[in-house]
Amino acid sequence: MKKILFLSDGKAYLPEIEAYKKVFSEYICVDSRNETNINLCEYDLIWKFMGMDFGKIDRPIIHEYSSASVGMFPKVKNTIKFLLNSKPSVRIFLNEEVRKQFFFNDGVPCFYRDMGIDDIFFQLVDTEKTYDFVYVGEISEKRNINIMLKKFANDLSEYSLLLIGKYETGLYEQYKNCNNIFFAGFIKYEEVPFWACKSKYALNYIPNKYPYYLQTSTKLLEYIALNLKIVTTDYEWVNKFEQERKMQFLKTNLSLNNINDNYLKSFNFKNTDINDLRWRTVIEKSRIKEWIKDNI
Known part of the structure:
Protein backbone atom coordinates (compact mmCIF):
# COMPACT_ATOMS: atom_id res chain seq x y z
CA MET A 1 0.00 0.00 0.00
CA ILE A 117 -18.11 18.49 10.33
CA ASP A 118 -17.55 15.07 11.83
CA ASP A 119 -20.53 12.70 11.70
CA ILE A 120 -20.61 12.50 15.51
CA PHE A 121 -22.02 16.04 15.69
CA PHE A 122 -25.16 14.97 13.84
CA GLN A 123 -26.02 12.11 16.17
CA LEU A 124 -27.27 13.94 19.28
CA VAL A 125 -30.71 15.54 19.36
CA ASP A 126 -33.24 16.61 22.02
CA THR A 127 -30.67 16.47 24.82
CA GLU A 128 -31.59 17.80 28.25
CA LYS A 129 -30.11 21.27 28.77
CA THR A 130 -27.91 21.72 31.82
CA TYR A 131 -26.17 24.98 30.88
CA ASP A 132 -27.30 28.21 29.26
CA PHE A 133 -24.23 28.87 27.07
CA VAL A 134 -21.33 26.84 25.76
CA TYR A 135 -18.05 28.05 24.26
CA VAL A 136 -15.74 25.53 22.58
CA GLY A 137 -12.23 26.55 21.64
CA GLU A 138 -9.08 28.21 22.85
CA ILE A 139 -9.59 30.01 26.18
CA SER A 140 -6.95 32.72 26.05
CA GLU A 141 -6.55 36.48 26.25
CA LYS A 142 -5.31 36.68 22.65
CA ARG A 143 -8.83 35.57 21.68
CA ASN A 144 -10.30 38.22 24.03
CA ILE A 145 -11.92 35.51 26.16
CA ASN A 146 -11.07 37.59 29.25
CA ILE A 147 -13.69 40.12 28.08
CA MET A 148 -16.31 37.39 27.72
CA LEU A 149 -15.54 35.87 31.12
CA LYS A 150 -15.67 39.24 32.86
CA LYS A 151 -19.12 39.84 31.36
CA PHE A 152 -20.45 36.48 32.56
CA ALA A 153 -18.93 36.96 36.00
CA ASN A 154 -20.68 40.31 36.40
CA ASP A 155 -23.54 41.49 34.15
CA LEU A 156 -24.52 38.00 32.93
CA SER A 157 -24.08 36.14 36.21
CA GLU A 158 -27.63 34.75 35.98
CA TYR A 159 -26.52 32.63 32.99
CA SER A 160 -24.34 29.53 33.23
CA LEU A 161 -21.39 29.17 30.86
CA LEU A 162 -19.63 25.91 29.98
CA LEU A 163 -16.10 26.29 28.60
CA ILE A 164 -14.64 23.39 26.60
CA GLY A 165 -11.02 23.63 25.57
CA LYS A 166 -7.51 24.29 26.77
CA TYR A 167 -7.40 27.31 29.05
CA GLU A 168 -4.75 29.74 30.25
CA THR A 169 -3.92 29.24 33.90
CA GLY A 170 -4.34 32.93 34.67
CA LEU A 171 -7.91 33.01 33.37
CA TYR A 172 -8.79 29.81 35.20
CA GLU A 173 -7.45 31.14 38.51
CA GLN A 174 -9.33 34.40 38.07
CA TYR A 175 -12.73 32.84 37.30
CA LYS A 176 -12.68 29.32 38.75
CA ASN A 177 -14.73 30.36 41.79
CA CYS A 178 -17.55 31.94 39.78
CA ASN A 179 -20.68 29.90 40.43
CA ASN A 180 -21.92 30.27 36.85
CA ILE A 181 -18.66 29.56 34.94
CA PHE A 182 -17.59 25.94 34.43
CA PHE A 183 -14.19 24.92 33.01
CA ALA A 184 -14.40 21.47 31.41
CA GLY A 185 -10.84 21.80 30.11
CA PHE A 186 -9.47 19.86 27.17
CA ILE A 187 -11.60 16.77 26.52
CA LYS A 188 -11.44 14.06 23.88
CA TYR A 189 -12.77 15.20 20.52
CA GLU A 190 -15.41 12.47 20.40
CA GLU A 191 -16.79 13.70 23.76
CA VAL A 192 -17.25 17.32 22.65
CA PRO A 193 -20.73 16.83 21.10
CA PHE A 194 -22.01 15.08 24.25
CA TRP A 195 -21.03 18.03 26.45
CA ALA A 196 -21.71 20.90 24.03
CA CYS A 197 -25.28 19.84 23.34
CA LYS A 198 -26.14 20.19 27.03
CA SER A 199 -26.40 23.98 26.45
CA LYS A 200 -29.21 26.07 24.99
CA TYR A 201 -27.01 28.64 23.29
CA ALA A 202 -23.60 28.35 21.63
CA LEU A 203 -21.09 31.20 21.55
CA ASN A 204 -19.14 31.74 18.34
CA TYR A 205 -16.81 34.31 19.88
CA ILE A 206 -14.43 35.46 17.14
CA PRO A 207 -12.50 38.77 17.22
CA ASN A 208 -13.32 40.90 14.17
CA LYS A 209 -9.69 41.17 13.13
CA TYR A 210 -7.33 39.76 10.53
CA PRO A 211 -7.26 36.91 9.61
CA TYR A 212 -10.11 35.52 11.71
CA TYR A 213 -12.84 37.45 9.89
CA LEU A 214 -11.87 35.72 6.61
CA GLN A 215 -11.95 32.16 7.85
CA THR A 216 -14.47 29.42 8.45
CA SER A 217 -15.42 28.84 12.08
CA THR A 218 -15.31 25.06 12.53
CA LYS A 219 -16.99 25.32 15.91
CA LEU A 220 -19.89 27.26 14.47
CA LEU A 221 -20.48 24.47 11.94
CA GLU A 222 -20.41 21.93 14.76
CA TYR A 223 -22.82 24.02 16.88
CA ILE A 224 -25.26 24.09 13.98
CA ALA A 225 -24.99 20.33 13.48
CA LEU A 226 -25.99 20.00 17.16
CA ASN A 227 -28.87 22.42 16.43
CA LEU A 228 -27.85 24.86 19.15
CA LYS A 229 -29.03 28.46 19.09
CA ILE A 230 -26.15 30.53 17.75
CA VAL A 231 -24.94 33.73 19.41
CA THR A 232 -22.01 35.14 17.47
CA THR A 233 -19.81 38.16 17.18
CA ASP A 234 -20.37 40.16 14.01
CA TYR A 235 -17.75 39.71 11.26
CA GLU A 236 -17.38 39.16 7.53
CA TRP A 237 -17.28 35.37 7.19
CA VAL A 238 -20.16 34.64 9.57
CA ASN A 239 -22.39 37.23 7.90
CA LYS A 240 -21.74 35.75 4.47
CA PHE A 241 -22.31 32.21 5.71
CA GLU A 242 -25.55 33.17 7.47
CA GLN A 243 -26.90 34.89 4.36
CA GLU A 244 -25.94 32.11 1.94
CA ARG A 245 -27.41 29.43 4.18
CA LYS A 246 -30.54 31.42 5.08
CA MET A 247 -29.91 31.08 8.80
CA GLN A 248 -30.47 33.52 11.64
CA PHE A 249 -27.84 34.09 14.32
CA LEU A 250 -28.08 36.55 17.18
CA LYS A 251 -25.27 39.07 16.58
CA THR A 252 -23.32 40.71 19.36
CA ASN A 253 -19.93 42.30 20.03
CA LEU A 254 -16.97 41.20 22.13
CA SER A 255 -18.50 42.89 25.17
CA LEU A 256 -21.84 41.02 24.71
CA ASN A 257 -23.61 44.30 25.45
CA ASN A 258 -26.95 43.37 23.87
CA ILE A 259 -27.36 39.99 25.56
CA ASN A 260 -30.36 39.93 27.87
CA ASP A 261 -33.27 37.64 28.65
CA ASN A 262 -35.84 39.45 26.51
CA TYR A 263 -33.62 39.51 23.44
CA LEU A 264 -32.65 35.85 23.77
CA LYS A 265 -36.24 34.68 24.18
CA SER A 266 -37.70 36.86 21.43
CA PHE A 267 -35.01 36.33 18.79
CA ASN A 268 -35.99 34.00 15.94
CA PHE A 269 -32.99 31.66 15.82
CA LYS A 270 -32.79 29.57 12.68
CA ASN A 271 -30.44 26.80 11.52
CA THR A 272 -30.76 25.13 8.14
CA ASP A 273 -29.49 21.82 6.79
CA ILE A 274 -25.71 21.43 6.56
CA ASN A 275 -25.36 17.75 5.78
CA ASP A 276 -23.38 18.75 2.69
CA LEU A 277 -20.65 19.99 5.03
Whole structure:
Protein backbone atom coordinates (compact mmCIF):
# COMPACT_ATOMS: atom_id res chain seq x y z
CA MET A 1 0.00 0.00 0.00
CA LYS A 2 1.05 3.57 -0.65
CA LYS A 3 1.89 5.61 2.45
CA ILE A 4 0.89 9.22 3.23
CA LEU A 5 2.52 11.22 6.04
CA PHE A 6 0.59 14.15 7.52
CA LEU A 7 3.32 16.41 8.84
CA SER A 8 2.63 19.23 11.33
CA ASP A 9 4.27 20.94 14.29
CA GLY A 10 1.58 19.57 16.63
CA LYS A 11 0.47 23.02 17.82
CA ALA A 12 -2.63 23.54 15.69
CA TYR A 13 -5.94 21.78 16.19
CA LEU A 14 -6.37 19.79 12.97
CA PRO A 15 -9.58 17.70 12.86
CA GLU A 16 -9.11 17.43 9.10
CA ILE A 17 -6.31 14.89 9.58
CA GLU A 18 -8.68 12.28 11.00
CA ALA A 19 -11.16 13.10 8.23
CA TYR A 20 -8.49 12.66 5.56
CA LYS A 21 -7.46 9.33 7.06
CA LYS A 22 -11.04 8.02 6.80
CA VAL A 23 -11.51 9.20 3.21
CA PHE A 24 -8.10 7.92 2.08
CA SER A 25 -8.54 4.54 3.76
CA GLU A 26 -7.04 2.73 0.74
CA TYR A 27 -3.69 4.26 1.75
CA ILE A 28 -1.63 3.91 4.92
CA CYS A 29 -2.04 7.33 6.54
CA VAL A 30 0.28 8.40 9.35
CA ASP A 31 -0.17 11.46 11.60
CA SER A 32 3.25 12.87 12.56
CA ARG A 33 1.88 14.08 15.91
CA ASN A 34 1.65 10.45 17.00
CA GLU A 35 5.03 9.33 15.67
CA THR A 36 8.73 9.84 16.46
CA ASN A 37 11.92 9.29 14.45
CA ILE A 38 10.18 9.85 11.13
CA ASN A 39 12.07 8.97 7.96
CA LEU A 40 10.43 10.97 5.15
CA CYS A 41 11.86 8.64 2.52
CA GLU A 42 9.57 5.86 3.74
CA TYR A 43 6.49 7.69 2.47
CA ASP A 44 5.02 8.09 -1.00
CA LEU A 45 3.43 11.48 -0.25
CA ILE A 46 4.34 14.14 2.32
CA TRP A 47 1.37 16.32 3.32
CA LYS A 48 2.56 19.32 5.30
CA PHE A 49 0.41 21.79 7.25
CA MET A 50 2.18 25.14 6.91
CA GLY A 51 4.33 26.55 8.54
CA MET A 52 7.64 26.99 6.97
CA ASP A 53 9.27 24.43 4.71
CA PHE A 54 12.80 24.90 3.38
CA GLY A 55 13.46 21.24 2.61
CA LYS A 56 13.44 19.37 -0.67
CA ILE A 57 12.56 15.72 -1.07
CA ASP A 58 12.27 13.50 -4.14
CA ARG A 59 8.57 12.61 -3.86
CA PRO A 60 5.21 14.42 -4.13
CA ILE A 61 4.59 16.98 -1.42
CA ILE A 62 1.45 18.92 -0.51
CA HIS A 63 1.52 22.25 1.30
CA GLU A 64 -1.79 22.90 3.05
CA TYR A 65 -2.71 26.41 4.22
CA SER A 66 -5.82 25.94 6.35
CA SER A 67 -5.34 29.45 7.72
CA ALA A 68 -3.52 32.65 6.99
CA SER A 69 -0.83 33.52 9.53
CA VAL A 70 -1.93 34.60 13.00
CA GLY A 71 -0.29 36.24 16.02
CA MET A 72 2.12 39.17 15.76
CA PHE A 73 2.62 40.70 12.28
CA PRO A 74 0.54 38.08 10.41
CA LYS A 75 0.82 39.77 7.01
CA VAL A 76 4.61 39.90 7.33
CA LYS A 77 4.58 36.17 8.12
CA ASN A 78 2.46 35.54 5.01
CA THR A 79 5.03 37.37 2.90
CA ILE A 80 7.92 35.42 4.41
CA LYS A 81 6.16 32.13 3.63
CA PHE A 82 5.53 33.31 0.07
CA LEU A 83 9.19 34.26 -0.43
CA LEU A 84 11.00 31.47 1.40
CA ASN A 85 8.92 28.29 1.39
CA SER A 86 10.06 25.57 -0.98
CA LYS A 87 7.95 24.77 -4.02
CA PRO A 88 5.55 21.86 -3.45
CA SER A 89 3.77 19.60 -5.92
CA VAL A 90 0.40 21.13 -5.04
CA ARG A 91 -1.11 23.57 -2.54
CA ILE A 92 -4.38 23.35 -0.64
CA PHE A 93 -6.10 26.44 0.76
CA LEU A 94 -9.07 26.82 3.09
CA ASN A 95 -10.74 29.15 0.60
CA GLU A 96 -10.02 31.76 -2.07
CA GLU A 97 -9.60 34.56 0.50
CA VAL A 98 -6.87 32.65 2.33
CA ARG A 99 -5.10 31.91 -0.98
CA LYS A 100 -5.02 35.63 -1.80
CA GLN A 101 -3.02 36.36 1.36
CA PHE A 102 0.09 34.56 0.03
CA PHE A 103 0.52 35.89 -3.55
CA PHE A 104 1.79 32.58 -5.01
CA ASN A 105 2.19 32.89 -8.79
CA ASP A 106 4.58 30.03 -9.60
CA GLY A 107 2.16 27.81 -11.52
CA VAL A 108 1.79 25.20 -8.76
CA PRO A 109 -1.76 23.75 -8.94
CA CYS A 110 -4.05 24.44 -5.99
CA PHE A 111 -7.22 23.06 -4.45
CA TYR A 112 -9.71 24.49 -1.98
CA ARG A 113 -10.79 22.40 0.99
CA ASP A 114 -13.03 24.17 3.46
CA MET A 115 -13.68 22.98 7.00
CA GLY A 116 -16.10 20.12 7.56
CA ILE A 117 -18.11 18.49 10.33
CA ASP A 118 -17.55 15.07 11.83
CA ASP A 119 -20.53 12.70 11.70
CA ILE A 120 -20.61 12.50 15.51
CA PHE A 121 -22.02 16.04 15.69
CA PHE A 122 -25.16 14.97 13.84
CA GLN A 123 -26.02 12.11 16.17
CA LEU A 124 -27.27 13.94 19.28
CA VAL A 125 -30.71 15.54 19.36
CA ASP A 126 -33.24 16.61 22.02
CA THR A 127 -30.67 16.47 24.82
CA GLU A 128 -31.59 17.80 28.25
CA LYS A 129 -30.11 21.27 28.77
CA THR A 130 -27.91 21.72 31.82
CA TYR A 131 -26.17 24.98 30.88
CA ASP A 132 -27.30 28.21 29.26
CA PHE A 133 -24.23 28.87 27.07
CA VAL A 134 -21.33 26.84 25.76
CA TYR A 135 -18.05 28.05 24.26
CA VAL A 136 -15.74 25.53 22.58
CA GLY A 137 -12.23 26.55 21.64
CA GLU A 138 -9.08 28.21 22.85
CA ILE A 139 -9.59 30.01 26.18
CA SER A 140 -6.95 32.72 26.05
CA GLU A 141 -6.55 36.48 26.25
CA LYS A 142 -5.31 36.68 22.65
CA ARG A 143 -8.83 35.57 21.68
CA ASN A 144 -10.30 38.22 24.03
CA ILE A 145 -11.92 35.51 26.16
CA ASN A 146 -11.07 37.59 29.25
CA ILE A 147 -13.69 40.12 28.08
CA MET A 148 -16.31 37.39 27.72
CA LEU A 149 -15.54 35.87 31.12
CA LYS A 150 -15.67 39.24 32.86
CA LYS A 151 -19.12 39.84 31.36
CA PHE A 152 -20.45 36.48 32.56
CA ALA A 153 -18.93 36.96 36.00
CA ASN A 154 -20.68 40.31 36.40
CA ASP A 155 -23.54 41.49 34.15
CA LEU A 156 -24.52 38.00 32.93
CA SER A 157 -24.08 36.14 36.21
CA GLU A 158 -27.63 34.75 35.98
CA TYR A 159 -26.52 32.63 32.99
CA SER A 160 -24.34 29.53 33.23
CA LEU A 161 -21.39 29.17 30.86
CA LEU A 162 -19.63 25.91 29.98
CA LEU A 163 -16.10 26.29 28.60
CA ILE A 164 -14.64 23.39 26.60
CA GLY A 165 -11.02 23.63 25.57
CA LYS A 166 -7.51 24.29 26.77
CA TYR A 167 -7.40 27.31 29.05
CA GLU A 168 -4.75 29.74 30.25
CA THR A 169 -3.92 29.24 33.90
CA GLY A 170 -4.34 32.93 34.67
CA LEU A 171 -7.91 33.01 33.37
CA TYR A 172 -8.79 29.81 35.20
CA GLU A 173 -7.45 31.14 38.51
CA GLN A 174 -9.33 34.40 38.07
CA TYR A 175 -12.73 32.84 37.30
CA LYS A 176 -12.68 29.32 38.75
CA ASN A 177 -14.73 30.36 41.79
CA CYS A 178 -17.55 31.94 39.78
CA ASN A 179 -20.68 29.90 40.43
CA ASN A 180 -21.92 30.27 36.85
CA ILE A 181 -18.66 29.56 34.94
CA PHE A 182 -17.59 25.94 34.43
CA PHE A 183 -14.19 24.92 33.01
CA ALA A 184 -14.40 21.47 31.41
CA GLY A 185 -10.84 21.80 30.11
CA PHE A 186 -9.47 19.86 27.17
CA ILE A 187 -11.60 16.77 26.52
CA LYS A 188 -11.44 14.06 23.88
CA TYR A 189 -12.77 15.20 20.52
CA GLU A 190 -15.41 12.47 20.40
CA GLU A 191 -16.79 13.70 23.76
CA VAL A 192 -17.25 17.32 22.65
CA PRO A 193 -20.73 16.83 21.10
CA PHE A 194 -22.01 15.08 24.25
CA TRP A 195 -21.03 18.03 26.45
CA ALA A 196 -21.71 20.90 24.03
CA CYS A 197 -25.28 19.84 23.34
CA LYS A 198 -26.14 20.19 27.03
CA SER A 199 -26.40 23.98 26.45
CA LYS A 200 -29.21 26.07 24.99
CA TYR A 201 -27.01 28.64 23.29
CA ALA A 202 -23.60 28.35 21.63
CA LEU A 203 -21.09 31.20 21.55
CA ASN A 204 -19.14 31.74 18.34
CA TYR A 205 -16.81 34.31 19.88
CA ILE A 206 -14.43 35.46 17.14
CA PRO A 207 -12.50 38.77 17.22
CA ASN A 208 -13.32 40.90 14.17
CA LYS A 209 -9.69 41.17 13.13
CA TYR A 210 -7.33 39.76 10.53
CA PRO A 211 -7.26 36.91 9.61
CA TYR A 212 -10.11 35.52 11.71
CA TYR A 213 -12.84 37.45 9.89
CA LEU A 214 -11.87 35.72 6.61
CA GLN A 215 -11.95 32.16 7.85
CA THR A 216 -14.47 29.42 8.45
CA SER A 217 -15.42 28.84 12.08
CA THR A 218 -15.31 25.06 12.53
CA LYS A 219 -16.99 25.32 15.91
CA LEU A 220 -19.89 27.26 14.47
CA LEU A 221 -20.48 24.47 11.94
CA GLU A 222 -20.41 21.93 14.76
CA TYR A 223 -22.82 24.02 16.88
CA ILE A 224 -25.26 24.09 13.98
CA ALA A 225 -24.99 20.33 13.48
CA LEU A 226 -25.99 20.00 17.16
CA ASN A 227 -28.87 22.42 16.43
CA LEU A 228 -27.85 24.86 19.15
CA LYS A 229 -29.03 28.46 19.09
CA ILE A 230 -26.15 30.53 17.75
CA VAL A 231 -24.94 33.73 19.41
CA THR A 232 -22.01 35.14 17.47
CA THR A 233 -19.81 38.16 17.18
CA ASP A 234 -20.37 40.16 14.01
CA TYR A 235 -17.75 39.71 11.26
CA GLU A 236 -17.38 39.16 7.53
CA TRP A 237 -17.28 35.37 7.19
CA VAL A 238 -20.16 34.64 9.57
CA ASN A 239 -22.39 37.23 7.90
CA LYS A 240 -21.74 35.75 4.47
CA PHE A 241 -22.31 32.21 5.71
CA GLU A 242 -25.55 33.17 7.47
CA GLN A 243 -26.90 34.89 4.36
CA GLU A 244 -25.94 32.11 1.94
CA ARG A 245 -27.41 29.43 4.18
CA LYS A 246 -30.54 31.42 5.08
CA MET A 247 -29.91 31.08 8.80
CA GLN A 248 -30.47 33.52 11.64
CA PHE A 249 -27.84 34.09 14.32
CA LEU A 250 -28.08 36.55 17.18
CA LYS A 251 -25.27 39.07 16.58
CA THR A 252 -23.32 40.71 19.36
CA ASN A 253 -19.93 42.30 20.03
CA LEU A 254 -16.97 41.20 22.13
CA SER A 255 -18.50 42.89 25.17
CA LEU A 256 -21.84 41.02 24.71
CA ASN A 257 -23.61 44.30 25.45
CA ASN A 258 -26.95 43.37 23.87
CA ILE A 259 -27.36 39.99 25.56
CA ASN A 260 -30.36 39.93 27.87
CA ASP A 261 -33.27 37.64 28.65
CA ASN A 262 -35.84 39.45 26.51
CA TYR A 263 -33.62 39.51 23.44
CA LEU A 264 -32.65 35.85 23.77
CA LYS A 265 -36.24 34.68 24.18
CA SER A 266 -37.70 36.86 21.43
CA PHE A 267 -35.01 36.33 18.79
CA ASN A 268 -35.99 34.00 15.94
CA PHE A 269 -32.99 31.66 15.82
CA LYS A 270 -32.79 29.57 12.68
CA ASN A 271 -30.44 26.80 11.52
CA THR A 272 -30.76 25.13 8.14
CA ASP A 273 -29.49 21.82 6.79
CA ILE A 274 -25.71 21.43 6.56
CA ASN A 275 -25.36 17.75 5.78
CA ASP A 276 -23.38 18.75 2.69
CA LEU A 277 -20.65 19.99 5.03
CA ARG A 278 -19.85 16.59 6.47
CA TRP A 279 -16.12 15.93 6.14
CA ARG A 280 -16.37 13.19 3.51
CA THR A 281 -18.49 15.37 1.22
CA VAL A 282 -16.22 18.40 1.66
CA ILE A 283 -13.05 16.45 0.90
CA GLU A 284 -14.50 14.65 -2.11
CA LYS A 285 -15.82 17.95 -3.49
CA SER A 286 -12.30 19.42 -3.33
CA ARG A 287 -11.05 16.78 -5.85
CA ILE A 288 -7.83 16.28 -3.87
CA LYS A 289 -8.47 12.54 -3.92
CA GLU A 290 -8.30 12.42 -7.73
CA TRP A 291 -4.97 14.27 -7.72
CA ILE A 292 -3.49 11.84 -5.23
CA LYS A 293 -4.60 8.80 -7.25
CA ASP A 294 -2.86 10.27 -10.31
CA ASN A 295 0.36 11.24 -8.56
CA ILE A 296 1.40 8.52 -6.11
